[in-house]
Amino acid sequence: MIQRVIVLTSGKGGVGKTTTTANLAVALARGGHKVVAIDADIGLRNLDVVLGLENRIVYSLVDVIEGSCRLKQALVKDKRVENLFLLPAAQTRTKDAVKPEQMKALCDELREDFDFVLVDSPAGIEGGFQNAASGADEALVVSTPDMSAVRDADRIIGMLESLGKSPIRLIVNRLRPNMVREGNMLDVSDVLDILAIDLIGVVPEDDNVVTSTNKGEPLTLNSTSPAARAFDNISRRLIGEEVPLLDVESLASTGFMARIRRAFGFKG
Amino acid sequence: MNFFKKLFCREESRKTAKERLQLVLIHDRADISPEVMDSLRRDLIAVISTYMEIDESNIELDLEREDRSVALVANIPIRHVRRNARPEEKGQ
Numbered sequence: 001m002i003q004r005v006i007v008l009t010s011g012k013g014g015v016g017k018t019t020t021t022a023n024l025a026v027a028l029a030r031g032g033h034k035v036v037a038i039d040a041d042i043g044l045r046n047l048d049v050v051l052g053l054e055n056r057i058v059y060s061l062v063d064v065i066e067g068s069c070r071l072k073q074a075l076v077k078d079k080r081v082e083n084l085f086l087l088p089a090a091q092t093r094t095k096d097a098v099k100p101e102q103m104k105a106l107c108d109e110l111r112e113d114f115d116f117v118l119v120d121s122p123a124g125i126e127g128g129f130q131n132a133a134s135g136a137d138e139a140l141v142v143s144t145p146d147m148s149a150v151r152d153a154d155r156i157i158g159m160l161e162s163l164g165k166s167p168i169r170l171i172v173n174r175l176r177p178n179m180v181r182e183g184n185m186l187d188v189s190d191v192l193d194i195l196a197i198d199l200i201g202v203v204p205e206d207d208n209v210v211t212s213t214n215k216g217e218p219l220t221l222n223s224t225s226p227a228a229r230a231f232d233n234i235s236r237r238l239i240g241e242e243v244p245l246l247d248v249e250s251l252a253s254t255g256f257m258a259r260i261r262r263a264f265g266f267k268g
Numbered sequence: 269m270n271f272f273k274k275l276f277c278r279e280e281s282r283k284t285a286k287e288r289l290q291l292v293l294i295h296d297r298a299d300i301s302p303e304v305m306d307s308l309r310r311d312l313i314a315v316i317s318t319y320m321e322i323d324e325s326n327i328e329l330d331l332e333r334e335d336r337s338v339a340l341v342a343n344i345p346i347r348h349v350r351r352n353a354r355p356e357e358k359g360q
Contacts, residue, residue: 186286
């Protein structure tokens, strides 16, 4: 098994990078791989909360880099899944506390011990993103099917290409099947047409994501909801399995009554 | 009215979004502003006019996109070629 460092990024904020990182980390660990998820969003950490590990943090990534603790001391071990670890971001520092070379050295050290190192990048294209990307071999770009997210994804893909990351693959997140069916949302083929990179998965909008974050239990721990299945499929494609894309169209509510409900403003 | 519109009509905002995005991205990727395009068009006309008379009102000058690359495509109708045009006469 080749050790892989993968950065999850998007350009635009709020498209689901952290949720995706958490769910993929859990799914890969459940699949028997040794995984560490790094929160590279220094100053605005959230991966700990989404993973439900916020109460167990002692040291952060910045402590490791500054030599205030050993790497092993900063890693938070998940008790629910074998082989899953979190390296939390510092909350009281800024992105300037870390340099790209230090981040690269850290990723290379983790590579020794883990099958997968997933780096959750902050939004934006400045220092924080550069730090997060510096240690990664490959990239997963998360985008929702809306104009600003796709535009920012295009920008970030250009930057990842010039940094030499390969492969760079796309996750279309929060697709709303009903809106696609009505022709009121870019569909997956539109987004692929525009961005011209490989697709690794499509995740439908799913209310369970909100409740799972409320509880600090990523969906891939135990759920079979549409988003959980989609994240699980992506984790299997990451290790080279051929898994057909989720039939998002089939998730759209059909029929006359559904259209009437939507016409009245109820979300389908 | 709005209710029936929602029930029976399909306003395809998806197409609008795609077209707008494609246009925006051409400029994002090439990093060329409309002002620069205008100035490029003027310069091209000036250079080509030394050699041939062109139909300025029907010039098509566009950035076209294929996968992740962008090309400058110009369609410049010629009225007639200047018989006595010589490069060294430029600017005279």
